[in-house]
Amino acid sequence: MTIVNSYLNFSGNTEEAFNFYKSVFGTEFSALVRFKDGPGGDKMSPENADKIMHIALPVGNGNLLMATDMIESMGQILKTGNNFSLSITPGSEEEALKFFNGLSEGGTIEAPFKKEFWGAYFGMFLDKFGVRWMINYDPNAK
Structure with a gap:
């Protein structure tokens, strides 16, 4: 069976968004990794080090909603659009x-x-x- 999970990119407010989603779905995070916990995290600015590298929230029957913060200093530029639902x-x-x-x-x-x-x-x-x-x-x- 194939499971499709959605992965979202945010511009620094992943944690706020996922705390909101968690409150609606009533589930707990199955993963939460900050940039400071990954390779090179000790070399990042304190602001970026605390951003979300990966987060996953179970939303029912094996499906996960996942996301990351895009870090501009790493060359990641978020372009919000209507290209997904x-x-x-x-x-x-x-x-x-x-x-x-x-x-x-x-x-x-x-x-x-x-x-x-x-x-x-x-x-x-x-x-x-x-x-x-x-x-x-x-x-x-x-």
Whole structure:
């Protein structure tokens, strides 16, 4: 079985974003590595050394949401765009609504969570960290 995990890049606020996601999903980090813990970490500025090199958050049934801070002094430049979405397919309408309401808090709703013409409940938004999400719950899917 193939599992698709999403990996996100942030411009220095990975920890803030992932503490927010953790509060919504109600799970604990399965990994959290700071740059200071990796090779050459002792040579980094204190500000960059405390940034997140790798973080993983279980979000259900073997799926992980993972991320890193991009460090400009290492030549990493974040270019935020709309070239990706994270799509969640919850197991119930209640769970779908919980995720939609929680993750969209402070963000911009692009499609309100409602029953759509294809028979599923769907909503789409840009969260307060600039990450695009789609929530799709189909009560007829098996």
